[in-house]
Amino acid sequence: MTLPMSPFTVGPEDPRYLELSHSDNHRFAVEPAEFHLPRTPDDVVASLRKAVADGRAVACRSGGHCGQDFVGSPRRDLVLDLHNLNTVGRSAEGPGVRIGAGATVDQAQKALFRRWNASLPLGACSAVGMGGLVAGGGYGPLSRQLGLAVDHLHAVEVAVVDESRDVRLVTARADDTGDLGDLFWAHTGGGGGNFGVVTAYEFRSPEHLAAGPIGLARASSRLHVQKIVYPWAAMDEESFVTVMRRFFAWHERHGAPETPENSLFASFFVNHRNSGFLQLMVQQDADVDPEGKILRDFVASLTEGTRAVGIPRGGVMSWLTGTRYMSQADCGDVMGARSASKSAYHRATPTDDQFSVLHRHLNSDHPGQASYVMFNSYGGEINRRAPSDTAAPQRDSVAKSSWFTAWQDASMDELHLGWLRGLYEEFFAGTGGVPVTGDRTDGCYINYPDTDLLDAAHNRSEQPWHHLYYKDNYARLRSAKRTWDPLNVFHHAMSVEL
Structure with missing residues (x-):
């Protein structure tokens, strides 16, 4: 049995490939030339930059719970599996928390409660990844009290590809205007696989819901x-x-x-x-x-x-x-x-x-x-x-x-x-x-x-x-798509059209 060249690269010969080749829905197989398992946002940028430069088709996956064949079809050369981007910590500036896109709902919810007695309106399925949940709006058992997950979104960090095929990390915040404001807004329910690779989210609850110095809603007892x-x-x-x-x-x-x-x-x-x-x-x-x-x-x-x-x-x-x-x-x-x-x-x-x-x-x-x-x-x-x-x-x-x-x-x-x-x-x-x-x-x-x-x-x-x-809202999403993914690098059967 041939072992992988790197612990962060998995090819068809790797014993992990079989598990990675199936997401939640086994109707569809995800069988790229290789999976990359980045540990940091910079790893995402490096993998994406090389893939784009080589003209390779690329997709990303967080928890793998998309019910349709958006990651495997059309066949990709590279799939970025983000499950290692799962840290939960304080925001670098001001109140709030930063959650990696590969964290699961269970990981996020436990960390929020045990560290800060805080909560967010996340989903009921504990194994769903934050990257996909939040991209589509996100709701769960606390939503009637707290709203959608994106109602608490304060910033999104995303790797994007411009017209010259350059790849860079961009952080778009809730108070941004112009193109950055559109990028932030597009991630408040515009769906996954449309604009770039989300590496992390930052959350800060609306003022009428926030409690304590962490700036999030309080968990009930x-x-x-x-x-x-x-x-x-x-x-x-x-x-x-x-x-x-x-x-x-x-x-x-x-x-x-x-x-x-x-x-x-x-x-x-x-x-x-x-x-x-x-x-x-x-x-x-x-x-x-x-x-x-x-x-x-x-x-x-x-x-x-x-x-x-x-x-x-x-x-x-x-x-x-x-x-x-x-x-x-x-x-x-x-x-x-x-x-x-x-x-x-x-x-x-x-x-x-x-x-x-x-x-x-x-x-x-x-x-x-x-x-x-x-x-x-x-x-x-x-x-x-x-x-x-x-x-x-x-x-x-x-x-x-x-x-x-x-x-x-x-x-x-x-x-x-x-x-x-x-x-x-x-x-x-x-x-x-x-x-x-x-x-x-x-x-x-x-x-x-x-x-x-x-x-x-x-x-x-x-x-x-x-x-x-x-x-x-579709017209504004298309405008954001034209600005932030002009080469249509990120696409699938129901992606936002240029």
Whole structure:
């Protein structure tokens, strides 16, 4: 067995190559001529400079959780895997923290809490990399209280390539104007793989949320956490539609910022019947509501007067333990699996007919090992900002959904893709098979990318893919692209166009 020439370079002969050649979604292989594993931002610049000078196709990867084939296709000569850029420390100037783009959500959240009793609204999936999470806007269980991750972004350090093929590190800050201001803004939800290689982020919370000298939001002392299982055997269609309608209606009533109800976040995993159950995961800040009345009333309201039966577990936990209890780690049936996903922002409750469509598809004959729709709480502090304040424009939704299926065998690709497409497109049949910007929906989340939106056979609406993700912000993103990546070095199937 041939060992690598350098501990920072991995080629096909290296025993690490097999692991690196797969990201989270095993439908797609990432098989470059070599991987580089930089340890510092200067390493990124050096690798990128040589690759550009040699005319080599290049891409980068943080946590590897992109659901589409944006890193491996078109085939790259070099992939920069950033997982070694994972330090968390104080900002060099003023309050705030600097977090390497290769740090995972778990690494960042633990460091923030243990060092400074601080928190950021990061995602629930602990293995996701910060580089990808923040690039797409970033949200999680604290977002109704604290907003999106990018609402706390203060600076971004990024390696860029200019027209003369020169590579340099640039730091763009929240108070920058002109081209630098556009570069910063583009990283507040413009998606990954578009403008350069992010090496680090700096965070400083908005003044009304910041606490203490670190300049970030304070972590609560305790959380109420509940996981409630609803057996499908006790869930007829009428009960199902009622529970779903009430879930959304509660969020419609409590979508404004600065209310006690913003301390509650819920993820409703509406699993296919072959799993045996549906599962609701709920957390609430116990410092806001020590008795947990908001959580208790929310959960009780969903099933009152229906046949549905909820089996709860959980309790009051310290903050870090509670967040880990609620996390969605990489484990179980999704590991090593092939998968597909879609998304939607919801401005209002779907119709009963739409919920009936969902019920029928979830009770169909389907062999999926992990097939579900996940409805997540949204709104609250997220909705304080205007659509153009950040590149992430969806600022008046009450819920967000993720549509997902996973399987192992490549021979079952069309079966599973067909099931997911059939469900999603029938659910949104009234708006061309996709959640257009309108009265009830507001497009899709770029961190759950879906190349079906490029295809007129699946997106039959009049809104192109980039409007579904970026709405009117796309023009400014294209302008930033022309300025900061004029050679289109960084591109993929759904990258911002020159």
